[in-house]
Amino acid sequence: MELKYTRKNVYKEADGKQLEEIYAFAEGYKAFLDASKTERDASVTAKKLAEENGFKPFSFSEKLKAGDKRYFINRYKNVFLIKVGTENVAKDGVRIMVAHVDSPRLDLKPNPLYEEAGLCYLKTHYYGGIKKYQWTATPLALHGVAVLRGGERVEICVGEDENDPIFYITDLLPHLAAEQSTKPLGKAIDGESLNAVVGGLPAVDGDEEENKEAVKNAILKLLNKKYGITEIDLQCSELCFVPAGRARDVGFDGALISAYGHDDKVCAYPEMKAIFDCNSPHTVVAVFADKEEVGSVGNTGMQSKVISDVIETIANSFNANPIEVRYNSKCISADVTAGYDPAYPSAFEKRNSTFVSCGAAVSKYTGARGKSSTNDASAEFMGWIRDIFEDNGVFWQTGELGAVDVGGGGTVAQFISNLGIDTVDVGVPVLSMHAPYELISKADVYALYQACLAFCK
Ligand code: MN
Ligand code: MN
Numbered sequence: 400m401e402l403k404y405t406r407k408n409v410y411k412e413a414d415g416k417q418l419e420e421i422y423a424f425a426e427g428y429k430a431f432l433d434a435s436k437t438e439r440d441a442s443v444t445a446k447k448l449a450e451e452n453g454f455k456p457f458s459f460s461e462k463l464k465a466g467d468k469r470y471f472i473n474r475y476k477n478v479f480l481i482k483v484g485t486e487n488v489a490k491d492g493v494r495i496m497v498a499h500v501d502s503p504r505l506d507l508k509p510n511p512l513y514e515e516a517g518l519c520y521l522k523t524h525y526y527g528g529i530k531k532y533q534w535t536a537t538p539l540a541l542h543g544v545a546v547l548r549g550g551e552r553v554e555i556c557v558g559e560d561e562n563d564p565i566f567y568i569t570d571l572l573p574h575l576a577a578e579q580s581t582k583p584l585g586k587a588i589d590g591e592s593l594n595a596v597v598g599g600l601p602a603v604d605g606d607e608e609e610n611k612e613a614v615k616n617a618i619l620k621l622l623n624k625k626y627g628i629t630e631i632d633l634q635c636s637e638l639c640f641v642p643a644g645r646a647r648d649v650g651f652d653g654a655l656i657s658a659y660g661h662d663d664k665v666c667a668y669p670e671m672k673a674i675f676d677c678n679s680p681h682t683v684v685a686v687f688a689d690k691e692e693v694g695s696v697g698n699t700g701m702q703s704k705v706i707s708d709v710i711e712t713i714a715n716s717f718n719a720n721p722i723e724v725r726y727n728s729k730c731i732s733a734d735v736t737a738g739y740d741p742a743y744p745s746a747f748e749k750r751n752s753t754f755v756s757c758g759a760a761v762s763k764y765t766g767a768r769g770k771s772s773t774n775d776a777s778a779e780f781m782g783w784i785r786d787i788f789e790d791n792g793v794f795w796q797t798g799e800l801g802a803v804d805v806g807g808g809g810t811v812a813q814f815i816s817n818l819g820i821d822t823v824d825v826g827v828p829v830l831s832m833h834a835p836y837e838l839i840s841k842a843d844v845y846a847l848y849q850a851c852l853a854f855c856k
Contacts, residue, residue, distance in 0.1 A: 738828025767807025
């Protein structure tokens with residue numbers, strides 16, 4: 400029996416074989432990330448992988464039976480993977496893992512296209528918590544869908560292929576930024592200045608009126624030729640700018656990964672892999688949630704009734720009481736936390752921080768200003784989680800998101816626990832969270848996979 404608790408570094412503890420597994424797992428993760436920058440992209444990837452793993456489309460009116468594997472894609476943006484076990488669902492409940500697949504980014508405004516000073520722009524309205532200055536002077540890609548008159552959907556993805564153009568938001572040159580440089584960080588870049596350059600080649604055809612907005616006209620012609628869309632179709636679209644780069648190894652040893660959208664794909668990938676790989680007597684559900692970054696609202700966010708409906712469908716399949724199933728269910732809210740950053744020590748309390756490469760990060764609670772607006776996992780459920788992690792050799796640690804009263808954050812945990820389900824936050828420590836390129840350790844994404852496997856088992 401060890402009297403003292405010491406946090407362990409996974410890389411120090413891992414043997415040669417484990418180290419190989421950690422690095423191999425990271426390759427799959429990077430491929431998933433590059434294909435899954437938005438919640439729509441992630442839903443497409445999840446569907447493809449689910450089908451490869453023998454999952455079939457789900458229906459609310461079907462009778463599920465042990466051994467069934469189902470996927471439900473809710474409105475292109477929210478995924479439920481269901482694996483029905485042999486245990487009695489009324490007594491055993493459902494093992495639920497929820498990660499979100501939306502990440503902070505720049506959405507297009509409804510009337511985004513305009514021309515100014517010989518350049519054509521798309522206006523944006525940022526989505527989620529961003530530091531605006533980080534989104535200027537960096538390559539951006541455009542992802543999403545537009546719906547034409549009559550309902551045809553047109554998928555758009557520009558800026559990811561090597562040969563694609565990218566899009567670009569300008570910043571002021573330092574020579575003229577004397578005034579800008581005196582502004583607080585949060586005010587230096589105005590939200591209304593986050594307009595991306597999308598063209599500069601005018602279509603000159605001699606018509607005076609036409610030539611007034613010659614670049615915009617040329618871009619509209621180009622968009623129409625390529626996608627069949629007209630300007631009003633942009634009002635029926637969901638298009639956004641995301642960083643154009645790929646996931647890359649970081650460090651001479653490649654121990655870390657920098658990428659857009661680790662929050663929260665770094666948890667979505669392990670939970671998805673765990674439901675594919677687990678051989679469990681329990682009924683397991685893995686969720687890819689949308690809208691977490693803006694409050695989990697709407698019919699694809701975790702405040703909606705959809706998760707209850709899925710549980711009810713499982714319950715009805717076995718003539719079990721859905722309330723009983725819910726109350727006996729357990730949930731890992733798989734979301735990232737802020738790892739201790741030695742560059743900004745005052746934002747953290749070192750004894751109660753999570754550290755990069757020290758394993759899956761368990762947060763009993765999140766919240767801000769006196770633990771407000773958070774799920775707070777019970778001592779009993781924390782004890783249960785500790786036992787399953789310890790029994791299965793999972794590398795895990797625990798900590799808070801930053802020092803008291805410095806700020807805070809929330810996850811979907813509170814919305815799941817509101818349903819009467821025991822819930823705890825288990826994720827991955829991230830550095831530079833919500834930046835265009837965030838940083839995580841390969842050891843931690845693998846540790847979370849082990850944690851999810853242990854939870855399913
Ligand atoms: Mn998150
Ligand atoms: Mn976030």
